[in-house]
Amino acid sequence: MRTAAWQVMRGVAAALVLAAAPLSAAPAPGHGLTRPVVLPPFNPARSSCAKPRGLLRELVFVQDNDREFVQGIGRGLAAAASDRGLTYRSMRANNDPGLMIRQINALQARKAGSLVVAPIDPPSLSPGIERVIRSGAYVGAIVPPPATTILNAPQYQTGKVLADAAAAHIRTRLGGRAKVVLLTHDNLQFLAPRFTAMRDTLRKLPGVTIVADISPVTVDRTGGYRTMKTILLAHPKIDVVLGADTVVLGALDALRQAGKARPDQFLGGIDGERAAVAELKKAGSPYKASISLASSIFGYAMGRFAADWLDGRWVPQAMDILPKALTIANIAHYERDVADPKAVYADPSRRNSYLKMYGNICFDSRDRYLNFPWSSERP
Known part of the structure; x- marks a missing residue:
C-alpha cells in the first residue's frame, strides 16, 4: 500500500513540474492520456457524438463512506438524474477498498451507463475503472484518475x-x-x-x-x-x-x-x-x-454530464470546484445555493462562481480519458 501511494505521489509531482504535453498527444493504448496535457476551456457547443449502445440509462454513485460532504454529492447527483430521466442509486463501500473494487466490477458486468466514484484506494481501483470506461460508460471521479471527467479543486x-x-x-x-x-x-x-x-x-x-x-x-x-x-x-x-x-x-x-x-x-x-x-x-x-467546496452543486453538474454523455453530447474532461471561505455574512446565500443546485447550474454567473470546466470528451473520443493526476494549478 505504501509503495502504491508513493507511486501515485510521484505521478502528482510529475503532473505539476513536467512541461505539459501538446493537446494532440496520443493516448496510451487502452490507458487514456497518461501524460499531462493542458486542457482548454470546455466548449459545450461542439456537434453531437454517437450515443453509447447496450448500456443501462442509470447513474450510480459509488461512495467511500457516508460523511456529509459525500451526502451532498449524492443529493446533487440524485437531483440531476431526476431532471434528466436517469435511474439513480448509490453504493457505499464503508471505507473498504476491496468492497469498492467488487462494486465497480459488478457495475461493469451489469452494463451500468454512468457512475461517479469517490475512491478509497485509487491505485487498486484503477484497473476496474478503466474497464468501465472502455465499455463506453461515463465515469466521473472525485479527484483521482482515471475518469471521463475528473473533479478537483485548486x-x-x-x-x-x-x-x-x-x-x-x-x-x-x-x-x-x-x-x-x-x-x-x-x-x-x-x-x-x-x-x-x-x-x-x-x-x-x-x-x-x-x-x-x-x-x-x-x-x-x-x-x-x-x-x-x-x-x-x-x-x-x-x-x-x-x-x-x-x-x-x-x-x-x-x-x-x-x-x-x-x-x-x-x-x-x-x-x-x-x-x-x-x-x-x-x-x-x-x-x-x-x-x-459546494458538493451538491458539483454533484449536480456531474449528474448532468452523465446524462449528456448518454445522449451523445460533449462533456468536460475536468472541472474545478472553486473554494469559498464561509463567513456569517455569506452563509445564508451559500445555504440557498447548495439547497437548489439546479438553479445555480441554470444561472451562468452563479454557476461560474463555483465551477470551472476544461477540455472536451464524448463517446466517440472516449479513449482520451484522463489517466494522470490532473490539476489546474501550476507551480
Whole structure:
C-alpha cells in the first residue's frame, strides 16, 4: 500500500513540474492520456457524438463512506438524474477498498451507463475503472484518475484560504502564539497540496508550533474524534485544528468531552458541511471557518454530464470546484445555493462562481480519458 501511494505521489509531482504535453498527444493504448496535457476551456457547443449502445440509462454513485460532504454529492447527483430521466442509486463501500473494487466490477458486468466514484484506494481501483470506461460508460471521479471527467479543486489555494484565516486569528486573538494540529489525508495523496499550503503559511509565524501532523485512520467524524483524544494525552492545550470538516468536527467533539474547548480557539475545516456551518453560527464556538467546496452543486453538474454523455453530447474532461471561505455574512446565500443546485447550474454567473470546466470528451473520443493526476494549478 505504501509503495502504491508513493507511486501515485510521484505521478502528482510529475503532473505539476513536467512541461505539459501538446493537446494532440496520443493516448496510451487502452490507458487514456497518461501524460499531462493542458486542457482548454470546455466548449459545450461542439456537434453531437454517437450515443453509447447496450448500456443501462442509470447513474450510480459509488461512495467511500457516508460523511456529509459525500451526502451532498449524492443529493446533487440524485437531483440531476431526476431532471434528466436517469435511474439513480448509490453504493457505499464503508471505507473498504476491496468492497469498492467488487462494486465497480459488478457495475461493469451489469452494463451500468454512468457512475461517479469517490475512491478509497485509487491505485487498486484503477484497473476496474478503466474497464468501465472502455465499455463506453461515463465515469466521473472525485479527484483521482482515471475518469471521463475528473473533479478537483485548486488544492493549494483551498488549503491556503483556510490557513490564511487561521493565521489572521492567531495574530489578532492569540497574540501570535499557537499550538496547532493538522489532520491530514495521507491515504489520499492527491489532496497533499492543501496541507502543504497550510504548513507553508503557518511556518511564517514564529510563535506557532505544529504539535501534531497526522492522518486519522478514517476520514470521518469518528476518525477525527479518536485522533484528537490521543493527541490530548500529550498536548492538553490546543489552539488551532485544521483539516477536512468531518474530522475537525470529530476533534471538536473530543475537545468538548475533555473540557478543553475554548471560544478563542480556531477550528477550521474544508468542505462546507452542514454541521460545520451550524457551528459557525453558534456564539462562542471554537469553529471559526469552513472552506466550501459546494458538493451538491458539483454533484449536480456531474449528474448532468452523465446524462449528456448518454445522449451523445460533449462533456468536460475536468472541472474545478472553486473554494469559498464561509463567513456569517455569506452563509445564508451559500445555504440557498447548495439547497437548489439546479438553479445555480441554470444561472451562468452563479454557476461560474463555483465551477470551472476544461477540455472536451464524448463517446466517440472516449479513449482520451484522463489517466494522470490532473490539476489546474501550476507551480
